[in-house]
Amino acid sequence: MQFEKVSQFDNLEMDYICDFSGGFISRNQNIFSQIELTDLNKFILEKAVFGTPIFKLGDKGNKLLVLSGIHGNELPSQVANLKALNELLDHSLPHTIYFIPFAAPKSTMNNQRFFNSLDLNRSTHIEDSLSNMILKAIIDLKIDFVGDFHSTAFNSNPGFESIFSSKSPCPESFLMANYISRDVGSNIISFDFAGSSYKGAVEDVCNLKGIPAVTCEVLCPFAQVSEGSVERSYAQMKSFLGYFGI
Structure with missing residues (x-):
């Protein structure tokens, strides 16, 4: 990958994972109305x-x-x-942090779970899927730890605020989940071995590749932003980074 400095912002660099997933986030008023411009x-x-984009x-x-x-x-x-x-843009950081705010902007624009009819959290192991391309970027960039952040609705899986992790082959996945x-x-949802429940989650495939990862979920109806849900997700992110002293 070829990151380029962003002239408008000190310390920020960016590149693209791919160029076929773009979308106008502003067309989804449910999320756009929550974004500080x-x-x-x-x-x-x-x-x-x-x-x-990846930053x-x-x-x-x-x-x-x-x-x-x-999703x-x-x-x-x-x-x-x-x-x-x-929040971190102008901070002096002890570690390097990559951000992918919109993994599939087209799906966010359309407020859809799937990207081109594919569940990206069941297809990271599938060659050339969008989530597989994100995995390849993780490997190419030699990223050491991954936090994948989601939301879950009542009567869905898991249906409550939680952190998915596994104990093997990357024990630090479980340690990160415990810290958060x-x-x-x-709540912690932990499996003895990554990928034992279903295939293709970003977290599981990263763990299977030797890259410790967790999936953090907050409770919120799908396609909406409920009161307090952004703050809870932000708290999970801060805690993930806090594990590394950030």
């Missing part, structure tokens, strides 16, 4: 029209990824991701 957020929304802050320490929007209709984490990026759970109170 800072100069940075306006810039990100413009770039999302042309594909899946980079810092250049030392561990490499971390804050990911959201794998386009899970909105709170996408707003929280923008909030975290804005103790910090913000989210």
